[in-house]
Amino acid sequence: xxxxxxxxxxxxxxxxxxxxxxxxxxxxxxxxxxxxxxxxxxxxxxxxxxxxxxxxxxxxxxxxxxxxxxxxxxxxxxxxxxxxxxxxxxxxxxxxxxxxxxxxxxxxx
Amino acid sequence: xxxxxxxxxxxxxxxxxxxxxxxxxxxxxxxxxxxxxxxxxxxxxxxxxxxxxxxxxxxxxxxxxxxxxxxxxxxxxxxxxxxxxxxxxxxxxxxxxxxxxxxxxxxxxxxxx
Numbered sequence: 001x002x003x004x005x006x007x008x009x010x011x012x013x014x015x016x017x018x019x020x021x022x023x024x025x026x027x028x029x030x031x032x033x034x035x036x037x038x039x040x041x042x043x044x045x046x047x048x049x050x051x052x053x054x055x056x057x058x059x060x061x062x063x064x065x066x067x068x069x070x071x072x073x074x075x076x077x078x079x080x081x082x083x084x085x086x087x088x089x090x091x092x093x094x095x096x097x098x099x100x101x102x103x104x105x106x107x108x109x
Numbered sequence: 110x111x112x113x114x115x116x117x118x119x120x121x122x123x124x125x126x127x128x129x130x131x132x133x134x135x136x137x138x139x140x141x142x143x144x145x146x147x148x149x150x151x152x153x154x155x156x157x158x159x160x161x162x163x164x165x166x167x168x169x170x171x172x173x174x175x176x177x178x179x180x181x182x183x184x185x186x187x188x189x190x191x192x193x194x195x196x197x198x199x200x201x202x203x204x205x206x207x208x209x210x211x212x213x214x215x216x217x218x219x220x221x222x
Contacts, residue, residue, distance in 0.1 A: 004151075043113075043213035044152070080214055094159050095140045095198070095203045095211055096167065098192070099151040 002027045006088050006100035013107050021073040021103045027090030033071050034097060035064050036087040044087055047073075050089055078107045110134045113214035115200050121220045122190045127192065130185040130217050132200030136214075139205035141183040142167075145196040146216075152199065158183055159205070190221045 004092050005024045018030055025033065025075045030050050036044035048057045051068035057064050061082060073086055088095040112135040122128055132141065143155040144167075154167030158177040172194060174186045183202075189195060197218050203211040 005137075038212075043215045046177075046210050046212065049210065060184075091150075094157060095142070095206075095209065096154055096157060097142075097152070097211065098146075098168075099144075100154070101149060101151045 002090060002092070002098045004088055004098050004100040006089050006103050007087075008103060009101070010104040011106070013075075013105070015079055015107055015109050016073070016077045017080070018076045020075070021086055021088075021105070022078075023070060023073070023100055025071070025086030025088070025090045025100075026069075027092060027098055028038040029092045030090050031093065032067075033066055033090040034089040034091055035071070035073055035091065038085045038087055038102070049091070075105070080107045080109050085105045113200055113202055113212050115214040115217045117217060118215070119218045121222060122187075122222070123222055124190060124192060125127040126190050127186070127188050128190065128219075129187075130198055130200075130219075131187070132183045132202075132214060133181055134179065134183075134200075134212075136202065136212070137180070138146070138202035140203045140211075141177065142201040142211070143173070143185045144199045144201065145169065146199060147196050155185065155198075182207065187219075192221045195219060195221045
């Protein structure tokens, strides 16, 4: 059975305090590892897709990395506007996604 | 969100009533999906479609039916709503290649009393 596990469940940071979110996955026939951001009352917003171990992608203060078993979302010098739930998902055939439960990030000013 | 529209946004149903959620996308995507999101459960795939006239079951299909009569629309139906179907429903779409970006709608909040 495909499984995606995210940790921690919740993370509180001070503005400027860098940290990382973890996504462990066991997904058969993985075609891509996806990261999304979700704000309260909104749909998931696409951030990154990683396709192979060793790959890295960056967007503003976010950097996603991928190994054969895990993905990390590194947040450098976060700002309050980075507060959101971050979702990790393994993608398989026909674009089907298996999601983790998400990490709720709160950045205090 | 890029071109995925869901209606209605909010709905309250009584147990046993039926309803249909409509998803429309204007990006000419082949693939479309319906997910549900519940606290502590993450998003789970209900049904999906790989093209006009096709549908397939996802992880949690029981109690739902879907139709894709037009390429741009994907309908999710509840024939006899149950309280366990209280959830937030998200539609998504993508181009016809695994690994492509998948775009989500804003969600439909459904409460069954």
